[in-house]
Ligand code: ATP
């Protein structure tokens with residue numbers, strides 16, 4: 001399958017890969033027909049999804065079955081009047097119906113809006129009106145149902161609500177709806193079919209820095225994830241890949257569908273509610289997962305387990321992204337498993353933008369090097385390209401070409417789009433520096449970087465230094481305004497179990513930071529807390545700590 005869409009599939013060096021990987025995008029590409037249905041035609045018994053949940057239920061879906069289910073689902077949506085361009089929100093957690101729905105909506109040329117089950121009714125009202133959502137399909141769980149019902153009077157565009165797993169007054173019964181629908185869906189052609197520039201997906205970002213933004217992707221987007229799956233996650237033909245992500249976040253389409261299937265690899269789905277490290281390790285072992293991708297926190301919990309108790313011999317390759325990976329976590333995971341964590345950097349707006357690719361030696365704490373197709377630069381405050389060693393904002397130059405899989409803009413918000421993307425440059429809002437080998441090192445989000453007495457201090461480095469101390473379980477570094485220094489460094493710390501807060505410990509942690517990084521970076525203020533403010537996707541919201549500090553002044 002890959003050969004169809006790539007200039008070449010074999011690379012042995014970063015330089016060769018960077019210069020020669022070209023993704024070919026055919027006209028009117030539609031992932032559901034051109035990839036899933038194509039497999040269904042040529043190799044119907046090839047496994048696409050291996051699914052299991054906490055209760056022990058297990059299911060396997062072949063491409064032949066996925067074609068059938070997505071055709072049924074497309075017919076069902078069509079019977080309700082859903083057509084090309086119509087926005088449908090999916091709150092389906094890790095249920096397999098998510099895959100039926102997204103493929104069916106692709107077949108119809110409709111707009112899929114995946115969302116998390118943690119949305120409150122206020123969040124749903126905001127999203128439904130921001131995107132004129134026509135229909136919501138969700139899991140049958142009391143909280144989710146309640147929030148959607150509570151939002152109903154303020155979401156006039158939502159014509160249908162459908163529940164999987166059961167029926168309820170005022171709701172469509174999705175499961176029996178698709179069972180009754182025909183399993184043959186005719187691909188609409190010409191004006192009725194999807195076009196490459198149509199919106200296929202709308203994602204709300206994590207909201208780490210402010211209100212979530214609506215990121216729009218087109219029908220070419222899946223091809224951009226060949227890079228993600230084949231060359232960063234290193235998935236293999238016939239393998240079984242697991243990316244830990246709820247289907248409400250873009251990370252799910254990075255790791256649970258497009259690039260993996262294009263590369264001939266099945267996806268593994270573990271449908272759980274609460275992350276229990278031991279249980280996740282057990283399913284990886286039991287189902288012989290071959291490649292694994294997760295955010296740093298998952299690995300942070302893994303290394304606290306005795307990994308020698310689990311048979312992880314099937315696991316060949318592990319990748320990490322979403323937040324910076326502290327070198328300490330890298331080395332402990334390597335010590336326990338012999339696997340080198342391969343880090344990458346990206347955003348909902350992009351695909352893998354900077355990564356550690358299979359033929360590169362990872363440098364712990366570095367994100368890797370620019371991805372092929374991405375013209376990456378670091379710019380200083382005056383817009384000049386940085387020298388090696390100088391800190392600047394990561395930007396993507398798009399004058400010559402927009403990378404495959406890069407977003408089209410923020411939906412219905414031209415001003416916001418323009419503010420980050422103008423004159424052929426997209427500003428990621430993230431700061432980094434480049435070493436003499438071309439590797440990029442994350443410094444922090446531009447808004448989170450601290451300026452103290454003329455120095456610029458990246459929160460990530462100080463957080464990593466603190467995490468090396470056994471007393472620190474989690475921490476966030478932020479700026480506090482200071483009349484003399486402009487800003488000073490503050491650490492908000494969650495202590496490890498056997499430690500208690502004291503003046504003495506403050507001093508110890510400060511000394512520790514002074515020892516492992518440049519002394520001017522040490523936190524002059526340390527606050528001990530039991531919880532850090534996080535987004536619903538689990539990222540630390542430093543903006544909220546700054547705001548609380550400001551309000552309490
Ligand atoms: P919002 O834009 O609403 O504030 P968000 O940026 O957190 O939310 P995402 O698109 O999910 O939403 O996350 C992308 C961001 O995650 C990047 O801009 C970067 O700050 C961070 N990130 C991703 N990978 C890495 C990495 N390897 N190292 C450091 N940071 C990373």
Ligand code: MG
Pocket residue numbers: 205347
């Ligand atoms: Mg962002």
